[in-house]
Amino acid sequence: MQCASIFYPHTHKLWCFKPNLCITPPPQEEEGTFNVEKSKLITSVSNPFVKHCLKLRNSSSYRRSYASAIVVGATPIREICRFRESLQDGSVLMDCLILPDKADIPDGLDKSTASIVRASSVVMRKLSGLQTTDSLDAIALIKIPASFSNVDCDQKNFQKLFPSAHRILVLDGIQDPGNLGTLLRSAVAFRWDGVFLLPGCCDPFNEKALRASRGASFQLPVVSGSWNHVETLKEEFQMKLLAGHPEHEGLIKPVSLLSPSFCDSLSETPLCLVLGSEGSGLSKKPLQSCELVSIAMAGEYESLNVSVAGGIFLYMLQPKNL
Structure with a gap:
């Protein structure tokens, strides 16, 4: 036989x-x-x-x-x-x-x-x-594709991990698999080049994440590592660091408003967009290192669900004519 x-x-x-x-x-x-x-x-x-x-x-x-x-x-x-x-x-x-x-x-x-x-x-x-x-x-x-990987401690060259790095989504402690899967799906839909998972993120091949992503986990580079690796990625590709963050009293740094003119000004600029979890928000290093950007909202709502907010950011900041 x-x-x-x-x-x-x-x-x-x-x-x-x-x-x-x-x-x-x-x-x-x-x-x-x-x-x-x-x-x-x-x-x-x-x-x-x-x-x-x-x-x-x-x-x-x-x-x-x-x-x-x-x-x-x-x-x-x-x-x-x-x-x-x-x-x-x-x-x-x-x-x-x-x-x-x-x-x-x-x-x-x-x-x-x-x-x-x-x-x-x-x-x-x-x-x-x-x-x-x-x-x-x-x-x-x-x-599981080779495009899913953990960054080595001594990783210096990100060209192999991200063949193109004009738009990279960085997720900070996203533990809900439904949110993570939806963000991966949006990243594919709006032609982002990859996703970087910081510590605390759930497994993108978790059954609920796969259900929400509709297979997106297999369709773009997904790399996990530390904030130091994001800094290396930034230096290697000369990227701008943005982070989604609601504007409120007590912030020690200004918050830019997500708008068509703001997005147009960055159309040719390689960038990393960092999104934090709904419960804990951004961790300390991204909060200190990134330019903060908020979504204008009517009424007294403080913030949106991270997958909803992420979809808006990914759509507005998607690559143009590339």
Whole structure:
């Protein structure tokens, strides 16, 4: 029986797909090695493959050890595949496509070379975390791209991490995965060049972040590191540092107003935009180092939800004619 294997160089772990057999681990398999075989139908949530998928969904460290994430829904899966195929780098993108029993392969995914596994509605619901699977058409195991990375302590050259750095979004302690995913989605929509995650941000491949981002986590460079790395990035690309911050009494520095004229004045200037969490706001170093910019609002509202405010900033400051 021939076996199509997928090897994970990060961990020396192996997935092996064999046609027309039940999905069970082989006897006396070595620790850290998995043998997952294509099946007509998986019906048990206790299946080893299902347990592996659940760990990918629930554990950030497990996702990173396998360099793989669970993506729910044919639409974001298609968007990710379309984008990654446009890069034409020859890398394997999707390891496995999980479909409801007897369902057709969704349009746009029918030419995928990924192994296809069928699952019962109980298993599909368990894997997706959704209460109902009536509209659930696909789940995929997709490799986390090389564009997602942690900056080394001695990182000096950001050219490899951000091939283009005219507009970089810097997120400071964004812990809510829905907000982070929405900001990533807006960054892709408005043609920003990448996202830098400061300490305290949640995992962009968290299931809720992926749901909110609709696959944007796979479509632009996402780099995590410290504020010192942002300073290095600023120096390397001669970038201006802006930070979204509401204007209020007690600030020791002026706050500029986000306006068309303000944005036009920066159209050719490379910049980093820093957004802080709703609860804690900006941390000390960004607050000291950045020019503060606020969004004019009617009434007595002090601030907007960070994903809403971020969408406005990203739209207003998006690159022009580049």
